[in-house]
Amino acid sequence: MTRQERAFGSAPGATGRRSCRGCEYRRVAAPRSLPREVYVLSVVAFFVAVGFGILAPAIPDFAREFGVGRTAAALVVSAFAFMRLVSAFGSGGLVDRFGERWVMAIGIGIVATTSAAAGLSQNYPTLLILRGLGGVGSAMFTVSAAALLIRLVSNQQRGQASGIFAGGFLTGGIIGPVFGGPLTQISLRLPFFVYAATLALAGLVAAVALRNTALSTAPVERRGLRGSGVGTALRDPAYRAAVGANLAVGWAVFGVRFATIPLFVTEGLQLGAAWTGVGLGV
Template sequence: MRTLRSAGSRLRVPSGLPREVYVLGLIAFCVAVGFGVLVPVLPVFARSFGVDNFAVGAVVSAFAAMRLATSPFCGRLIDVLGERIVMASGIFVVALSSGVAGVSRSYAQLLVLRGVGGVGSAMFTVSATTLLLTSVEPGIRGRATGFYQAGFLLGGMAGPAIGGLLSAVSLTAPFFFYAGTLAVAGTVGLVLRARSVGVVAAALPVVPFRQVLRDRRYQAACITNLAQGWTSFGVRSTLVPVLVVEVLHRPTSWTGIAFACAAVVQTIAVGPAGRFVDIVGRRPAMVAGATLAGLSILAVPFAPNVWLLIVALCLYGIAAAFLGTAPAASVGDAAGGRGGTAVAVFSMCSDVGAIVGPLVAGLLADSFSYPAAFAVGAALLLGAAATSTRMPRVGVREVERAA
């Protein structure tokens, strides 16, 4: 115990984010840029094989489905090989499969290769998040997660624009660009030496997963991640583009404008959100973030014009900044020094929401109305907020006392 206390005392006053966080942020940016590059061309490339829209959707779903199927095994793989090796290997799997997908000769080849990419994506996501959470002391987990998320957000904004330009060259050029950016990210991951993991993780208790499952912080984080995955991918990404065209009678370009505004707001908010999570606490951040997300997404189908729609989506972006940092920090608090399995299950919750959410949202919109589809997503977020009220308030001082 004395060792833990002395180690904890050395970590109480953070002088700044450690080098590993900046490297992981760079890797996140490269991965997100590459993924975003494929957004404008992947459906078109799939259609070039003469398939219908359902088959096009299957190419997108195969990536997410294989992520979900692979995630349960990533925790054990991390225990055997370590976070850094699993992270770099996962990135190279996605890079190789994406490069080969660009020269696919049939739809079946493209479908299989996208599924293989999902396997690598799961390896990267779980190991990178685990490395991030165990590379920093608890008092700066929110800020570290915020910086990491900012890398994804910036890459996600730049990627589609680059993809649009590359698609003018050829439909396959974005695949090779994606493979190249991932190769860079994987190389950076291999040379990353997790210096802080040995210090920080050793100062934290290794908590059995059964105990983690009973922790209210972890339960609230998983429920929030499920609700966020459901609403962000199932409701927002699926129905807002249709809402803009069919209800507000605006061209599809306005969907891009609305999403871009929300992404910029979220990127600006993610830094302050991370500081709030560390200074004020995880619980108030999750309660406030989920409540604001629920109310703002509920308002979207009632927006009388595109301007108020953009305002509602920007408010959702602010909420998403809190929901992208506080739950992950809570997982780190609950899981202790090694959280591979805990992070994998946490990641799976978002994947389940992202897979089931679009189907249920579309069914509700067809059978009832757009407000009904949005209301289910809002209810999940408000339920997550209610669940978060049961968790202990964890800020810097509380984490220090726990250590």
């Protein structure tokens, strides 16, 4: 052992803490690479967002085909978002009880089924109800994907993992409307079926690539900790800031972007539905 090593109280290759006159030195572990499942979830989010982006230009115009006003047409978009909000709380309990993989698969299946059925709608109430049910499935997918993402990575990796997941979703949201606009020129019903197909593809990717993920089917271990209620969480400034930011984003995306832009382009600017896709994709 050298004099320098004796001063630090440790020999080469030793592990643990080293002290020098009351100061502590800790070995910093090398950062681990992200699990493969993070990239799988990003791909799944991409296909989900592509399908939603393809459908978005058609929803308000399709609702108007039933002779309803602009407010009622926008309500179809709001019904999807509202049911996402209402069912998000229950979706967390389903994840704890049945595991992320099953909740994700069922959620994607619900959105795919209701979207295909909505494309066959013969009246406005049917369309409104089916889009609302689709919001329930969408919440199940979103909550289960977020829960799985958190449990797959360490605290230090959550920012990077969340960025990759969000990147897949945002990329799909940009690409989808570019294809959705021209599809509405063919038929306002066609985007509903294409959306269902992209969801089926997303579900297939999740089922195959996540089937060996241990955490995906294991309920969360409580370890004797008492969960915090909504009231407790709302007393946390960071939590309130996150809720406020998500509310603002949801209002801008669902309340303004997807509800009003298609109607503004087709009725206000008197342009074809293909331009709606361009406007949403920018």
